[in-house]
Amino acid sequence: MVQSSASPRAATCPACGHHVAVSFYEGGSQPLATLAWPKSQKAARSLPKFHLDFVRCVSCGHVFNVTFDYENVPYSEKPNLMFNHGNSWSGFLNNVRSAILKQLPESPVVVEIGYGDGAFLSGLSEARPGGRYIGFDPNGASAANTSVELRAELFDPARHLAELKPDLIISRHVLEHLVNPLGFLQQMSFCASMLQSAPVVYLEVPCVDAAISSRRTVDFYYEHSSQFTTESFTKMLSLSTHEIFEIGHGYEGEVIFGFASLGAPVTAREHAFQADAFYRETEDGHNAICKELADLHVSGKRVALWGGTGKSAAFMCHYGVDAQRFPVVVDSDQNKAGTFVPGTGQEIRFRDYLLDHDVDVIIIPPQWRAADIISEITQNGIVCEQVLIEHLGHLIDYNRDQHPYRV
Ligand SMILES: [Zn+2]
Structure with a gap:
């Protein structure tokens, strides 16, 4: 068995989100290779250099530079014009165009x-006139003809899927230029699901299968920080789309493409609806409980809060239980006595403070401990008229109202 000296490195894979990678290629430090465009020999030699520390995800095989920082890459200043017009490339583009046209109404x-x-979008609009063709690219060229609509902005899945x-x-x-391509596709799929639509995507990136097997190093420079293999590209699509229709290669295997439909699992919509309900109802609850606390204060009743840290501190901060209106806070833990509630x-x-300082109402913020605390109150001879807990956006009476915290 071949022994490997590869040791694990903590790095999140841009393609599949896995967190273990191993060293893949140490390329030293190099200036930007395609985007620097120095105007003189002196400028060329004094360009800032960046570390090429490529690792490989052990789950999907994706290759990426862990030291990459998007801030170092001036896409906004220099266009990244990568396409040439060689014959094989044009042939590949024609095939792609035909495959795409077959998918279109x-x-x-x-x-x-x-x-x-x-050019690619214009080519499609010429082949299938009568449709609407909209391009997004903050650094793209302006429209050469009126058959396409070119917008110099980033594509925002939530806004633009709904609009278009x-x-x-x-x-x-x-x-391959995005820091988090998996996240971007997952966002698109989620937004499509929320709109109950399932658009088809055509995705194309360079493929480094051949570079890896032939030990090519020139593919790995700073701007190419994230490099797909057939496996990592397929895994990313399987984690971010509803259904993959086709994965294929072009240009002698140097390019990989995929057709897939967008869509998130049913649970994604359910979680989103549940989160939205929690968000809205806890906002309503905040308003209701703040009002109930204000009424309690105005009523003139003497109030104590039980617990001064953790959940109790969170309760007091969230609902504005200030020290002026609610000065009495007690705790079961003698070690906390003499310290102060964080925030308020x-x-x-x-707790024995309540033996010679009577109160009418005790509020117990940690609901699941309320039963134990009430036993403690009784056993120690502390007397109060009412115990309140927070439940479903209101302060309720522990002894009289419905709730799941009774034992
Ligand atoms: Zn991975």
């Missing part, structure tokens, strides 16, 4: 994310 809405010079309801979304040679500042006293 008569009058399609097509979005391209990162349209570059706009595209049949097809194209993204060619963009995902009441001095925390040991």
